Amino acid sequence: MEKTLTPVQDTPAPVRSYSRGSIQVEPLTCAIGAELSGVNLGDAARDDDLFAEIKSLLLKHKVLFLRDQDITRAEHVAFAERFGALEDHPVAGSDPEHPGLVRIYKDLDSPAEHYENALHTDGTWREAPAMGAVLRCIESPPVGGDTIWINMAEAFRRLPEHIKTQIKGLRARHSIEASFGAVMPEEQRHALKARFPDAEHPVVRTHPETGEQILFVNSFTTHFVNFHTPENVRFGQDYAPGASHLLNYLLSQAAVPEYQVRWRWTPNSVAIWDNRSTQHYAVQDYWPAVRKMERAGIVGDRPF
Template sequence: MTTVAADQDTPSPINPSAVAIIRPSVRQHSIKVEICSPAIGAELSNINLADATQDPDLIAEIRALWLKHKVLFFRDQNISPLEQQLFAAQFGGLEGHPMAPSHPEADKLLMLYRNLDPSKPKSFVEKASRENLWHTDVTFKPAPPRGAILRCEQGPESGGDTLFSNMVMAYENLPEAIKQRIDGLYAKHSAEHSFGAQLPREERHAMAAKNPAAEHPVVLIHPETGEKVLFVNSAFTTHFSNFFNFEDIRYGQDFMPEAHHLMNYLTSQAAIPEYQVRLKWRTNTIAMWDNLQVQHYAVADYGNAPRKMLRATLAGTPLT
């Protein structure tokens, strides 16, 4: 990792020349920033997130680093669920998951608990399929989450890492012909074939009616940075909404294969290692990622070991 001071890396957007007056427990020195990979990710230290809510300049500094590096990691953050929720709320409104329960002490924290006690009945989040595929969270909503702040309460002794992939870089490195082809395209995102696949037909239809498919641009303009983002993912994106080609089609069978091949090519970009960073979790590690710029993959290599994670979800706005 490459280490830089935060004030050298990204100045506070509120007042770059001022030094905030804060409690010693918040930050012993200036924030220490360790670059995790050339493509994405930075680890921040010399900071206590439980007290960071008292310093708006510090929150603004973290936000600037978040936008720049796309995912931030914090180690040794021994905070309560409510303190995690309060920290997350400094970056925007919070929302629960549309299909999973919240934590009893913090109503906006999603419990991602795995393999706790095989002898007891499992909740939805325990029995749901694992997230070991590249995805962006909840893109089947008209307003996908803006970001997420995930804390490890308990992890396996080994395994259970999470990978993050930079979808701004994925778009930038596409061949120009592909960029031209996808310019102006929209795609449908649905939960029916993912969350609904395990349900009986009537329940699946009811779930789909309650959560209808959403349409998003294939190339998203990030609302804060203005960067172009490749915005399709394997978990929820089903098909292009407005793909057509009347010039090169010989027969009707030529039409859909071209669209399918292009979609498969685009969704595969997240898996390119040069766009990625890998996080090895420890208890009280926190990851904070930009859900519009980043895809992630939770590695399911830990067998029956318990894995307890709490996620705060930043509410988004409708995408155009």
């Protein structure tokens, strides 16, 4: 007797290459990421229609990749500024001639606080975390130094329904003191927190342009602020360690390979990502080789 196959729930649709105007688009996974060809970001900085196509593709794929972008720092900044004003970083240094162009140079003398090998969304310790970023490779290791991005809209969509119900309305704290500040002397760490007090954000945010629901916790997240209610807490252990168990479960979703794309860097390759709907992780497996990157971070809005 012939057996009827039942489709697997949530099986992604096939992905294929396609064109958008002059841009060739090669999706890299079923969930996130596409490589663009036939486009120069220096041109896109000056061309309204070309920039609009790239922005539309970014909202669709969440992170875009391009190779052979032999552009100047000024063109890098000009393209990123099409999305919005650029932000500096209080710990990592910027290029002196291009404020907002953060230099992420990794060599044997790199300071310990400039870590990137954690699953994170940039700047959620800010009241208004970054909207996104444009990252360009200046020098790459011969092997290693890849970066991974994760689709956190997909991570939320595929959560069990009872977890979605439980986390609806929850809010959490995000801290620069507990991350970048942890290796600093106490006085310097306290000064950093005074400049950037812990920010409070919804655990599930709404993307302001697509309307998607996003699981919005990452390695900057320290704890829930409104978990201790009669609905959630029957006994003490429901709160401690119950709340931390739930937070750790949510954080673990970014490690699911089905939500990820991994990019191998080469000099003059570029990644553009939507920081509102993704996390990323810079793999530090290349010591003692050198990895030099320059990132233009774009000011965002307050999550809701």
